[in-house]
Amino acid sequence: MKPLVEVDTLTDLDLLRRSIDDPELFGTLFDRHGARVCAHLGASGFADRADALTVEVFTIAFRRRGEFRPDRETAVPWLLGIARNVSRNERRSDRRRVRLLQRGLPDDDRATHDDADGRVDASRTKAALHEALDALPREQREVLVLFALDELTYAEIAEVTGTAVGTVRSRLHRGRAAVRTRLATAGITLDLEGGIDG
Amino acid sequence: MDETAIMRAALLADHEPDDESLASMRAALATATWDAPDAAEIAPMWRPATGFDSDRRRGAGARTRRVVAVVLAAAMILIAVPVVRSWERTRTISTGASIDPDTPGDADSVGAALPDLLDTEWKLRWPHIAWDEPEPAKAAFQVKQFGYIDREVPRIFVADKVDTRRRWFIGIATNALTTPRPVLDDAHLDLTDVGDITIDGHKATAHVEYRQWVHVERDPHAPGQDFSFGVDEDGWNSPPAPAQATVDLGWEDGRWKLIDIWEKSWG
Numbered sequence: 001m002k003p004l005v006e007v008d009t010l011t012d013l014d015l016l017r018r019s020i021d022d023p024e025l026f027g028t029l030f031d032r033h034g035a036r037v038c039a040h041l042g043a044s045g046f047a048d049r050a051d052a053l054t055v056e057v058f059t060i061a062f063r064r065r066g067e068f069r070p071d072r073e074t075a076v077p078w079l080l081g082i083a084r085n086v087s088r089n090e091r092r093s094d095r096r097r098v099r100l101l102q103r104g105l106p107d108d109d110r111a112t113h114d115d116a117d118g119r120v121d122a123s124r125t126k127a128a129l130h131e132a133l134d135a136l137p138r139e140q141r142e143v144l145v146l147f148a149l150d151e152l153t154y155a156e157i158a159e160v161t162g163t164a165v166g167t168v169r170s171r172l173h174r175g176r177a178a179v180r181t182r183l184a185t186a187g188i189t190l191d192l193e194g195g196i197d198g
Numbered sequence: 199m200d201e202t203a204i205m206r207a208a209l210l211a212d213h214e215p216d217d218e219s220l221a222s223m224r225a226a227l228a229t230a231t232w233d234a235p236d237a238a239e240i241a242p243m244w245r246p247a248t249g250f251d252s253d254r255r256r257g258a259g260a261r262t263r264r265v266v267a268v269v270l271a272a273a274m275i276l277i278a279v280p281v282v283r284s285w286e287r288t289r290t291i292s293t294g295a296s297i298d299p300d301t302p303g304d305a306d307s308v309g310a311a312l313p314d315l316l317d318t319e320w321k322l323r324w325p326h327i328a329w330d331e332p333e334p335a336k337a338a339f340q341v342k343q344f345g346y347i348d349r350e351v352p353r354i355f356v357a358d359k360v361d362t363r364r365r366w367f368i369g370i371a372t373n374a375l376t377t378p379r380p381v382l383d384d385a386h387l388d389l390t391d392v393g394d395i396t397i398d399g400h401k402a403t404a405h406v407e408y409r410q411w412v413h414v415e416r417d418p419h420a421p422g423q424d425f426s427f428g429v430d431e432d433g434w435n436s437p438p439a440p441a442q443a444t445v446d447l448g449w450e451d452g453r454w455k456l457i458d459i460w461e462k463s464w465g
Contacts, residue, residue, distance in 0.1 A: 023231065023232035024228075024232045026231065026232060027224060027227070027228060027232070030223070030224055030227055031224070034215075034220055034223060034224065035214055035215055035220060038213070038214070038215045038219070038220075038223070039209065039210060039213040039214045039215070040213075041213075042209075042212070042213030042214075042215075043209045043212075043213045047212070047213060050213065050215070051215065051219055051222065051223050054215075054223050055223050055226045055227050055230065058223075058227050058231075059227060059230045059231055062227075062230075062231040062232070063231075125208075126208045126211065126212070129204075129205060129208045130208070130212065133205075133209075144205070145209065147202065148202045148205040148206045148209065149205070149206050149209045149210065149213075151206070176201070179205075180201075
């Protein structure tokens with residue numbers, strides 16, 4: 001009989017350590033961060049296959065769990081770093097195929113953001129925001145997603161992306177400025193105090 | 199609510215998986231990992247000495263195990279080093295060549311080494327260009343240091359991993375200064391033909407034909423999109439005609455290394 005472990009009290013590092021002898025414990029790591037990694041992949045341009053890529057990320061993490069640096073408590077930057085590599089491989093492998101498909105379509109799936117009901121301003125803003133993010137250069141979008149969605153610090157983003165903190169700051173600055181400009185063009189401002197005006 | 203929070207809420211609303219999706223993913227993960235029939239084989243093969251195996255190093259016999267582990271590790275290193283060196287030689291010298299590092303490889307070995315050498319060279323000649331660094335003074339210094347352009351730098355520009363010997367950097371620097379924020383995404387070279395190869399002692403010369411590929415990410419917010427080095431609407435230099443060049447190589451440390459490339463035509 002396995003000893004009872006209060007998994008909720010374990011840090012990610014402890015979980016990974018223990019999962020070497022008790023692999024099933026790795027599932028708790030997925031429970032903690034699976035949704036986050038999946039949302040990150042979805043927001044990074046893989047909404048149509050975020051689930052499958054998330055499984056791939058955690059499968060790689062499972063195989064490499066012995067390499068997790070023992071000076072880290074949280075596994076989030078590590079997992080997002082793996083997600084970044086998986087994304088890059090995915091993007092590289094089907095870059096040409098995707099372009100060909102996009103050429104053949106009247107519009108891409110971004111159209112789904114502003115389709116149909118047009119119910120409230122919030123949905124219009126959300127659609128505009130997605131369009132603005134989609135229009136960003138990949139490097140800026142990546143940093144913006146890591147900052148806004150994943151709530152990583154500058155240093156953690158730099159670690160995930162393999163860039164200098166200064167580069168993270170400037171990409172973030174430019175990315176946010178570009179999003180603001182695009183939203184303003186659409187007649188939408190992000191009110192720093194009160195939220196969305198549209 | 200600040201704008202970051204608004205973005206986060208919008209992204210989460212569209213991309214956060216529901217419980218059903220998470221359950222499916224967890225089940226798939228379990229099948230691929232800890233529930234797999236070969237789960238033991240996909241367990242980590244190596245554990246950091248200062249990390250996860252610390253628990254195992256406690257208790258009776260730990261000292262003996264450590265001594266045995268150290269002796270075994272030393273023995274493995276002694277065995278592995280010559281094996282790896284030998285493997286590197288045989289990998290570099292593909293056929294019909296001596297494994298003696300002082301004896302140059304034959305023409306086959308030159309042909310075998312050229313694809314990687316040229317591809318690496320091509321990538322080196324496209325330095326990482328980070329447009330975001332707010333250090334124009336540093337950029338101006340770097341560009342002037344290379345002696346290629348002696349004028350005020352109009353855009354923020356920092357390049358690292360630049361080999362000052364590379365003549366192609368002239369073109370890259372010029373493009374970098376005059377084009378609107380192209381972000382290099384990929385660069386690779388396909389060797390399409392290898393012509394005559396001559397070997398003279400530790401030097402070799404090869405005539406080659408190749409295609410050079412680069413891909414840049416366009417910045418949709420940049421004014422103008424006239425990339426002077428000519429990329430298509432997808433950001434690829436297309437279609438690259440084959441380029442011809444003469445490649446000088448030298449035999450060093452048991453392998454061919456690239457000394458210089460003399461372009462005869464541009465792709």
